[in-house]
Amino acid sequence: MGVLDGRVALVTGGAAGIGLASALALAEAGADVVIGDLNAEAGAEARERIVGLGRQSLFIATDATDEEQVAELVARTVADLGGLDLALNNVGRGELGRTVTTTTLESWNAILGLSLTSTWLACKHEIPAMVERGGGAIVNMASSAGVSPQVTASPAYAAAKAGVVHLTRYAARQYADVGVRVNAVAPGLTLTRRVEAWFDADAIAEEVADSQFVARAALPAEVAAAVVYLCSPAAAMVTGHTLPVSGGVR
Numbered sequence: 029m030g031v032l033d034g035r036v037a038l039v040t041g042g043a044a045g046i047g048l049a050s051a052l053a054l055a056e057a058g059a060d061v062v063i064g065d066l067n068a069e070a071g072a073e074a075r076e077r078i079v080g081l082g083r084q085s086l087f088i089a090t091d092a093t094d095e096e097q098v099a100e101l102v103a104r105t106v107a108d109l110g111g112l113d114l115a116l117n118n119v120g121r122g123e124l125g126r127t128v129t130t131t132t133l134e135s136w137n138a139i140l141g142l143s144l145t146s147t148w149l150a151c152k153h154e155i156p157a158m159v160e161r162g163g164g165a166i167v168n169m170a171s172s173a174g175v176s177p178q179v180t181a182s183p184a185y186a187a188a189k190a191g192v193v194h195l196t197r198y199a200a201r202q203y204a205d206v207g208v209r210v211n212a213v214a215p216g217l218t219l220t221r222r223v224e225a226w227f228d229a230d231a232i233a234e235e236v237a238d239s240q241f242v243a244r245a246a247l248p249a250e251v252a253a254a255v256v257y258l259c260s261p262a263a264a265m266v267t268g269h270t271l272p273v274s275g276g277v278r
């Protein structure tokens with residue numbers, strides 16, 4: 029028996045990185061898992077891996093910044109799997125080398141759209157489906173960059189992730205009385221393909237030594253474990269919280 033047996037979970041950006049690790053961990057804990065992602069090839073592979081764990085799974089090609097597509101993602105989840113109990117709203121992306129004065133309006137809007145607006149859109153359409161079911165649990169993907177100012181994170185990304193932290197608290201307060209818990213995780217540097225493409229081993233070592241007590245990058249599975257906890261009945265009294273998974277931010 030898994031702690032999430034019989035639950036239906038939705039993961040945006042679940043085809044790679046932390047989202048994929050979380051989708052697999054949710055399935056290992058017993059949930060059926062729907063993946064909404066832009067990447068159809070990786071999404072189909074992720075679906076196969078979840079089915080291989082003995083769970084039902086759908087991949088639905090989705091741009092998480094497009095409201096119609098997000099609404100359709102939730103509607104198909106409910107129609108095909110019977111409801112929605114759990115969600116990880118994981119889509120987001122930073123950018124390298126920007127300061128407040130070198131950020132362009134175009135990149136500001138793009139990063140805010142991907143990292144904050146996508147999170148709000150997902151919550152907007154997931155919450156009514158969870159209320160229909162009598163309650164649920166949402167985990168939003170924040171970042172240590174949204175909790176403490178880290179100069180390697182771009183200002184748009186830091187502001188977007190700080191927005192995710194506050195949106196999480198706001199939604200937690202607004203929907204507690206209908207049984208929907210809303211939390212966030214705030215990973216530090218985590219070894220996904222994107223991070224490995226952006227930073228070499230020396231740059232990663234320098235970054236974590238400067239910013240964390242535990243001087244190593246996190247593994248995607250370590251972030252996924254926090255997501256499973258926040259989705260589980262063990263976290264029944266935890267809402268509005270942002271759980272750092274960052275080896276202790278300095």
Ligand SMILES: NC(=O)c1ccc[n+]([C@@H]2O[C@H](COP(=O)([O-])OP(=O)(O)OC[C@H]3O[C@@H](n4cnc5c(N)ncnc54)[C@H](O)[C@@H]3O)[C@@H](O)[C@H]2O)c1
Pocket residue numbers: 040041042043044045046047064065066067070090091092093118119120121122142143169170171172214215216217218219220221222223
């Ligand atoms: N990796 C880190 O060090 C780190 C640290 C803190 C927070 N985060 C956050 O964790 C989340 C995942 O990061 P990651 O490193 O695993 O990323 P990743 O690039 O490895 O994977 C992101 C996934 O999201 C999908 N995606 C991108 N844009 C999308 C869109 N518009 N709609 C739907 N899907 C889309 C991609 O296809 C991919 O499958 C992000 O929100 C990121 O900001 C990452």
